[in-house]
Amino acid sequence: MTKTTLLAALVGSTCLANAALSQELNALVWCDHTDASFVAPFEEEFGVTVNLKEYEGTGAALSLIETSQPGDWDVLVVDGIDVPRVVAAGILGPLNTDELPYDTLFPELVMEENHVIDGVTYAISEKYGYNTVSFNSEVFTAEDMADMTRLWSGDFAGQLAVYDYYLPVMGMIAVGLGMDTATLSMDDLPAIEEALLALKDSASSVGEVVSSQTAIATGEVDILVGGGEWVTAGLTADLPNLDWIIPEQGAVRWSQSIGVFADSAQPDLAQEFVKYVLSPEGQAALATSSCYWAMPANAAAADVLTDDQKRALRWDDQASYLARALLYPAPDAELDAAMQDVWTRFLAR
Amino acid sequence: MSHRASIETRATRRAWWLAAPALLWTLAFFILPFGTMAVLSLWQRTDLGLEATWDLGNYASFLANPAYIQALTNSLEITVTVTILSVLLAYPLAWIIAEEIPERFRRLALALAVIPFWTSYVVRSYAWSLVLAKSGVLNDWLGAVGLGPLDLANSRAATVIGFTHFFTMLLTLSIYASLVQMPPNLRRAAADLGAGAFATFRLIVLPLTLPGVMVGAFLTFALCIGDYVTPQILGGGNDLALPQLIMLQIGRRADLPMAAALSIILMLAVTLAYLGMARWMKVVR
Numbered sequence: 252m253t254k255t256t257l258l259a260a261l262v263g264s265t266c267l268a269n270a271a272l273s274q275e276l277n278a279l280v281w282c283d284h285t286d287a288s289f290v291a292p293f294e295e296e297f298g299v300t301v302n303l304k305e306y307e308g309t310g311a312a313l314s315l316i317e318t319s320q321p322g323d324w325d326v327l328v329v330d331g332i333d334v335p336r337v338v339a340a341g342i343l344g345p346l347n348t349d350e351l352p353y354d355t356l357f358p359e360l361v362m363e364e365n366h367v368i369d370g371v372t373y374a375i376s377e378k379y380g381y382n383t384v385s386f387n388s389e390v391f392t393a394e395d396m397a398d399m400t401r402l403w404s405g406d407f408a409g410q411l412a413v414y415d416y417y418l419p420v421m422g423m424i425a426v427g428l429g430m431d432t433a434t435l436s437m438d439d440l441p442a443i444e445e446a447l448l449a450l451k452d453s454a455s456s457v458g459e460v461v462s463s464q465t466a467i468a469t470g471e472v473d474i475l476v477g478g479g480e481w482v483t484a485g486l487t488a489d490l491p492n493l494d495w496i497i498p499e500q501g502a503v504r505w506s507q508s509i510g511v512f513a514d515s516a517q518p519d520l521a522q523e524f525v526k527y528v529l530s531p532e533g534q535a536a537l538a539t540s541s542c543y544w545a546m547p548a549n550a551a552a553a554d555v556l557t558d559d560q561k562r563a564l565r566w567d568d569q570a571s572y573l574a575r576a577l578l579y580p581a582p583d584a585e586l587d588a589a590m591q592d593v594w595t596r597f598l599a600r
Numbered sequence: 601m602s603h604r605a606s607i608e609t610r611a612t613r614r615a616w617w618l619a620a621p622a623l624l625w626t627l628a629f630f631i632l633p634f635g636t637m638a639v640l641s642l643w644q645r646t647d648l649g650l651e652a653t654w655d656l657g658n659y660a661s662f663l664a665n666p667a668y669i670q671a672l673t674n675s676l677e678i679t680v681t682v683t684i685l686s687v688l689l690a691y692p693l694a695w696i697i698a699e700e701i702p703e704r705f706r707r708l709a710l711a712l713a714v715i716p717f718w719t720s721y722v723v724r725s726y727a728w729s730l731v732l733a734k735s736g737v738l739n740d741w742l743g744a745v746g747l748g749p750l751d752l753a754n755s756r757a758a759t760v761i762g763f764t765h766f767f768t769m770l771l772t773l774s775i776y777a778s779l780v781q782m783p784p785n786l787r788r789a790a791a792d793l794g795a796g797a798f799a800t801f802r803l804i805v806l807p808l809t810l811p812g813v814m815v816g817a818f819l820t821f822a823l824c825i826g827d828y829v830t831p832q833i834l835g836g837g838n839d840l841a842l843p844q845l846i847m848l849q850i851g852r853r854a855d856l857p858m859a860a861a862l863s864i865i866l867m868l869a870v871t872l873a874y875l876g877m878a879r880w881m882k883v884v885r
Contacts, residue, residue: 457836471734596666596667
């Protein structure tokens with residue numbers, strides 16, 4: 252072997268080693284996944300870097316995907332209700348279910364009707380919670396919040412903020428008006444819009460995740476419509492006065508699902524990431540992520556979470572909450588567009 | 601070819617070479633993106649993705665939707681208010697710096713005037729939200745002197761205050777530049793001819809500084825109407841502006857063609873403002 256060949260081999264092997272070390276996994280996620288302590292164990296175990304792109308709302312994810320090249324993304328976290336939509340768009344590929352913890356998943360979170368399409372599993376639930384009413388217990392009692400229709404009655408004018416996401420808030424109003432979120436139709440929209448616009452008249456602000464949390468945490472408002480444990484649980488230690496309740500009429504349940512992109516260049520690594528997220532350790536870290544806390548989909552996380560953390564998440568009340576909360580509305584394209592038009596009028600009011 | 605013609609050809613070629621970087625820059629970073637956006641605005645978002653329909657459907661939807669028209673109206677109202685307020689505040693400030701402050705302190709005064717530019721846009725907006733909050737600095741002060749709290753947070757007033765603070769500084773710089781370039785003997789000549797202070801200002805100073813005012817006002821208009829951050833943070837989602845509507849199309853509906861159409865409408869508003877300003881300047885001259 253000549254010196255030149257030896258040098259070339261050395262350079263080549265070094266490049267390959269560097270390529271392995273610098274392997275990157277690209278995930279499109281909600282902000283709770285961007286907590287460094289959440290991905291660090293996975294990065295250390297597999298010697299890879301996980302690049303996390305944060306978005307809010309499925310529409311934003313679709314925009315990002317449409318303006319990306321095939322293969323840019325490996326893992327997608329998306330609202331459980333939107334899994335059929337992204338599968339229909341060819342975004343998610345089949346998920347290998349062999350090593351996923353279905354036996355310890357909360358039964359309500361299996362959601363086969365959303366995750367399994369034509370016998371193929373495309374996603375699995377990873378986290379869930381409720382869009383309901385958060386409030387300052389130093390100003391209001393749970394009884395004050397028990398009737399959801401009071402939110403748009405004008406009783407709390409100037410004292411409430413609204414979470415800026417049309418599906419959960421319009422779903423909540425539908426529940427408050429006695430409708431079933433699963434069967435919403437165009438005929439239901441006028442009544443929902445009337446209540447929604449009345450709610451806007453009482454609202455001090457309308458904001459996304461962080462703005463909503465800030466509004467109630469700083470005392471700018473005393474009620475957050477669309478809030479829930481995702482607003483208050485992580486703040487329990489510092490702000491024990493923040494509380495949340497599911498009103499008499501009920502609330503809506505949100506859930507996040509995770510899957511692997513159909514055109515991922517490294518589906519095996521992406522599958523390993525999904526396994527990590529669903530592991531008890533991954534679930535506990537995700538449940539208590541700095542952006543927002545919420546319940547893990549895998550009940551086995553109970554072995555890792557501390558008693559204080561479980562108390563903040565109201566672990567022991569979940570059976571009752573799950574029974575009283577309906578899933579997000581799952582509108583078809585026409586109803587979805589009409590709901591977004593209503594939401595735009597709500598914002599422009 | 602004559603010697604003269606040869607020289608002219610060489611000069612023309614040289615001019616093209618010298619202008620080439622600027623032309624390429626404009627082509628790459630303005631004309632191509634703008635053309636792409638204009639084309640995209642003629643497409644439609646469907647369930648299956650983007651469809652090249654080549655029609656004006658998105659523009660028709662804009663005109664047919666009162667909420668969208670309201671967003672444009674909100675943007676124009678906020679922008680015009682901010683531009684007028686900024687000019688009214690910036691002119692006296694620039695005058696004081698240029699004419700009243702001793703020359704050795706002018707640099708310091710200018711530096712103080714532009715300090716707000718040193719902080720990020722987002723930080724500045726959040727700082728204002730803390731000042732204007734229900735339990736913020738302003739209401740603390742008002743409470744201390746026995747005045748009731750003002751409900752300014754999450755309102756159009758908060759957005760206007762945040763914008764005006766920023767753009768007053770920008771306008772101060774452009775007006776100051778006009779003031780210091782004005783030959784001082786013009787005002788002395790006016791005074792010698794019997795003009796009072798007000799007449800000198802109206803007939804000499806204002807016309808000569810008007811280009812600086814108009815350039816600053818146009819920059820204010822263009823930057824203000826296209827800003828997303830300030831209405832989002834200070835408006836509290838209560839006053840939907842056109843940039844927020846554009847972000848809604850991208851972030852919620854994944855409707856890039858509609859977002860492109862709204863962006864073209866935004867650019868049209870800026871272009872009309874420019875043409876109006878140019879025409880007015882021509883008339884005044």
